[in-house]
Amino acid sequence: MFTGIVEEVGTVRGIEAVQNGRRLTIGAHQVMVDAAIGDSIAVDGVCQTIVERTAEEFVVQAIATTLGRTTLGDLGPGDVVNLERPLAAGARLGGHFVQGHVDAVGTVRRVEREGEHVLLDVETPAVVREVTVLHGSIAMHGVSLTVNALSADDVVQVALIPHTWMHTNLHRLVPGSRINLEGDLLGRFVVEYLKRRGGSGVL
Numbered sequence: 001m002f003t004g005i006v007e008e009v010g011t012v013r014g015i016e017a018v019q020n021g022r023r024l025t026i027g028a029h030q031v032m033v034d035a036a037i038g039d040s041i042a043v044d045g046v047c048q049t050i051v052e053r054t055a056e057e058f059v060v061q062a063i064a065t066t067l068g069r070t071t072l073g074d075l076g077p078g079d080v081v082n083l084e085r086p087l088a089a090g091a092r093l094g095g096h097f098v099q100g101h102v103d104a105v106g107t108v109r110r111v112e113r114e115g116e117h118v119l120l121d122v123e124t125p126a127v128v129r130e131v132t133v134l135h136g137s138i139a140m141h142g143v144s145l146t147v148n149a150l151s152a153d154d155v156v157q158v159a160l161i162p163h164t165w166m167h168t169n170l171h172r173l174v175p176g177s178r179i180n181l182e183g184d185l186l187g188r189f190v191v192e193y194l195k196r197r198g199g200s201g202v203l
Contacts, residue, residue: 001086001087001097001098001099002042002047002084002086002087002097002098002099002100002142003084003087003093003094003095003096003097003098003144004045004084004095004096004098004137004139004142004143004144004145005084005094005095005144006082006083006084006142006143006167006168007030007031007083007084007085008028008029008030008031008083009080009081009082009083009167009168009169010026010027010028010031010043010080010081010083011026011027011028011078011079011080011081012024012025012026012027012075012076012077012078012079012080012081013025013026013027013057013077014077015075015076015077018061020063020064021061021062021063021064021066021067022061022062022067022072022073023051023059023060023061023062024043024048024059024060024061024062024072024075025057025058025059026043026057026058026059026060026081026083027056027057028056028057028058028083029056030083031058031083031084031085032053032055032056032057032058034085035050035053035058035085036050036053037050037051037052037053038050039085039086040085040086040100041058041060041083041084041085041086042082042083042084042085042086042098042100042142043060043072043081043082043083043142044070044071044072044081044082044141044142044169044180045070045082045098045100045102045139045140045141045142045143045180045182046062046066046070046072046100046102046142046180047099047100047101048060048061048062048066048100049061069102069104069105070102070105070180071105071141071178071179071180074178080169080172081169082141082142082143082168082169084142094144095137095144096137096139096144096184096185097185097186098139098142098144098182098185099182099185100142100182101182102180102181102182103125103127103128103181103182103183103188104124104125104127104128104181105125105178105179105180105181106122106123106124106125106128106140106156106178106179106181107122107123107176107177107178107179108120108121108122108123108173108174108175108176108177108178108179109121109122109123109155109175110175111173111174111175114159116161116162117159117160117161117162118159118160118165118171119148119157119158119159119160120140120157120158120159120160120170120173121151121155121156121157122140122155122156122157122158122179122181123153123154123155124154124155124156124181125154125181126154127183128156128181128182128183129154129156130183130191131183131184131187131188131190131191132147132150132156132183132184132187133147133150133184133187134147134149134150135147136184136187137184138156138158138181138182138183138184139180139181139182140158140170140179140180140181141168141169141170141179141180142180142182143164143168143170145158145160145164146158146159
């Protein structure tokens with residue numbers, strides 16, 4: 001379980017194709033302090049397992065299913081990724097509960113500065129849109145964000161404060177960029193419950 005509060009932006013240092021997936025070597029500092037082989041780590045919001053590590057980098061192995069459902073398959077050497085270690089018991093929960101299980105990949109439609117903030121409009125697939133509510137939570141590339149506005153054309157807008165803009169990789173987004181999305185955990189359970197009771201969700 002994660003919180004969506006990015007600890008560090010790491011750099012992809014190597015990619016190796018393996019049977020049914022890819023091995024990603026990622027350079028980092030802060031998250032390496034107590035990282036151990038077998039630990040989970042969120043990479044752009046995707047929960048992965050550390051399979052190797054050195055003092056300044058770690059390796060994860062993304063299977064084909066993960067590559068097909070997220071943007072990890074788009075990464076290349078030199079790309080930067082948002083990193084977060086799992087929530088420690090007793091720690092403050094600064095964002096919201098994030099599982100690291102990406103629901104879908106969205107497409108950035110607009111990036112616009114408004115005063116000190118940056119407005120980010122993302123076209124969101126139905127599986128995420130139906131669990132998203134105004135002023136609720138959504139994770140984008142693993143960053144816990146508050147929904148600022150919803151539009152009829154399946155666009156979710158979030159407002160990024162300067163700290164989030166500068167201390168994550170979201171500042172690299174441009175119209176057309178693909179972005180990992182995870183809908184609100186509680187919303188997912190509510191919608192699934194309603195569907196099982198014979199409803200059609202909340203769309």
